[in-house]
Amino acid sequence: MNIDDLVAIDVHVHAEIGADGRTALPEALMHASAAHFGARERHPTVDEIAAHYRERRMAAVVFTVDAEHATGHRPVASEEVAEACRRNADTLIPFGSVDPWRGAAAVTAARRLAADHGVRGFKFHPSLQAFDPDDRMAYPLYEAIQELGLPVVFHTGQTGIGAGVPGGGGIRLRHSNPMLVDAVAADFPDLPIVLAHPSFPWQEEALAVAVHKPSVHIDLSGWSPKYFPPILMRYADSLLKDKVLFGSDYPLLTPDRWLADFAGLDLKDEVRPLILKENAARLLGLRPAEG
Template identity: 75%
Template sequence: MDLDAIVAIDVHTHAEVSRDGHPSLPRELLEASEKYFKAHGHRQPTIAEIAAHYRERRMAAVVFTVDAEHATGHPRIPNEEVAQGCAEHADVLIPFASVDPWKGRAGVREARRLVEEHGVRGFKFHPSLQGFSPDDRMAYPLYAAIEELGVPALFHTGQTGIGAGVPGGGGIRLKYSNPMLVDDVAADFPDLRIILAHPSFPWQDEALAVATHKPNVHIDLSGWSPKYFPPQLVRYANSLLQDKVLFGSDYPVITPDRWLADFAALDLKPAVRPKILKLNAARLLGLAADDPERP
């Protein structure tokens, strides 16, 4: 990947459909998410189509699916397929994987294999969808492996559009996505690079507190149009957390074009914008040429 040719790195995009048309989530939950984001009828792009979308914009993107087989009973999109698709478009795509923490030792072995044999550069967790509390010691062996492998762990935080409006929310429990539950993880795994995904409604202040207190915790700005960002998030991104905040869209339900148009209207220092859009992610992901952690 030629970083000089890239204007931004989107750290949060979804592979929603496999090569054979298998969706990443049960149809009922996907439709609820589309309704929540007012993205009715949006296409579920293939990985090749994601690559083309970002290449046209001279942008790079982190791509992942979500493995929630234990809680939903729905077969995941294979991590190997995501990794291979990203490898075929390595000029713009960066593969993350998702391993359901309920898979125990098998999940730990899979995580190691995905990094060592398939070039995966990080892992996505969705506690509410996967049905686990991030501070549950059940997940600690998986965190330990990810920390040892030297790649980031990205945690969904805050409310989710998945299951919104479905009776009982589709059984999805919001409490698991309180960012304060990730504080234990950050304390117990100080070398694990952590990303708290999204403005963490209704726990924005908790997310800011954790990211300010723990050197290994970052925040991505995906899932919301920047014009709706809480004012304290903008204030911290413009000051104390300017080196720890990352551009993310949540594509395809929010497009980078919409996100960037609204981001341009935020009152941010000129020196902060390139950090959020590219430089912080390049460093965190080990892409920067001067990064000692770069493979």
């Protein structure tokens, strides 16, 4: 992967269908999420995702979510995602996902995904996986990932998954309050953390955690930039300019739409390349750290 030739690095892309046609989530949740975003119902394969980003001279971090304990649905395997990313290593970066409710087996799985399948980080979705990030049952898993020197992404804020389904599909939003991640950042100071999405309705909490904890970053996925809260943009343009990352949430939101709307934001010229590529390149170890 030639970082200098890339236009951008999208740190938030979902693999939503497996090679056998199995979807990442139960069909009712998949349909509801697509309806919430006004997205297409056809889900691209990982190879199709690679072609989409390669055509645009972008790299993308790709992951699925293992929420089998809460949903009863067998996920698309992280091993499969990683293998597809390996075939497309010029443009894709694999992240893994392990259900923290698996306990010791989750720790073993995380170590295996890193050692044998080359994953470069891990994704958690607390609302979908039905756990509080600061629940001690997940701490052995965080400890293992910290030892591996890999970053983690936590979904924060409201989710389109379950939106409009009776009872929200049983999904509880409170699990994704970024203040719950603050304890993780305090207890695992060497664990790089990304708070995914503008964290509605907890945007100021997310900013407070990112300012206070050196290890915490924010990705801007899941929203068109024209709807970003003004306070988020003020921090992205100043105090957090080195800790904010481009993410789209593809295929629910396309990078084309995101970048077109991002171009209209009032940001300093020197901040744009940091958000679009340089911050992610440093976080992912694609560029050496300064100093």
